[in-house]
Amino acid sequence: MQYDEIDARLLRLVQRDATQSAADLSEQVNLSPSACHRRLQRLMAQGIITGQVALLDPRRVGRPTTVFVEISLSTQADEVLDAFEAAVARIPDVLECHLMTGAYDYLLKVVARDSEDFATIHRRHLARLPGVAKLQSSFALKTVCKTTALPV
Template sequence: MTELDAMDRRLLRALQKRGRLSNAELSAEVSLSPSACHRRVARLEREGVIAGYAALLDREAVGRRVTVFVEITLAGQTEEAFDAFEIAVGRIPEILECHMTAGSADYLLKVVAADSEDFASLHRGHLAKLPGVAKMQSSFSLRRVRETTELPIV
């Protein structure tokens, strides 16, 4: 694990809020010279602390208004069953997140769809065909209360 000093943390907080800051803007925001700022950001990228950069899209603008959380329980608990399921999940672009969980279900999926009919089609065409599924339970999000991509940097 990379050791982060106070300046690294300031840089990371700033970049998480506004990832398109130019080096000059970033260096001014954290009170660091542009060359030192550039070296630090390059090191954080090289060491994998900064994993990449992305544009955050508005779901409504791209027609993905509905979020559904799907709990999946597999019929078997073998490495082969887990592997087959995880590979298949990776092929479905509407699945934004897949978490293996401890508790009543084996996996929790975060899925986006245009509307309930679109989700029904996705369910029948893809989710119900995932390998090894014994039980599936879907919960529709009624309202997004909080959503962030920012990790707490302490």
């Protein structure tokens, strides 16, 4: 996908605040509102902009605890991987699931109310995932830096 410096500036702006109008964005990138709107539509059509979301404060919605879970599977067979991925995608407390290289197969980012809530998530969902041989959980003590903005 090709984009120019004006597109890159638009992408940086909407990553910080997607609620800005095309008129507001156009002033910041020195374009007319209609040209700015066309560029945004093109970036969406090309799949560079894939959606717009509201980011919530985990503490204010009662999910201040972040836990990273390393999971090793009993086998790498396609049917086990597929069953695991389908099952983990249905757990609402799992924000991210990544297939990894290295010492374990998957890394999950899980949110919970507290350690007791995580214990329940672990018992009811994570320990029952298909093909799991080993789980190791690490509680995040502090978020040092966090962004959803990709460098463009």
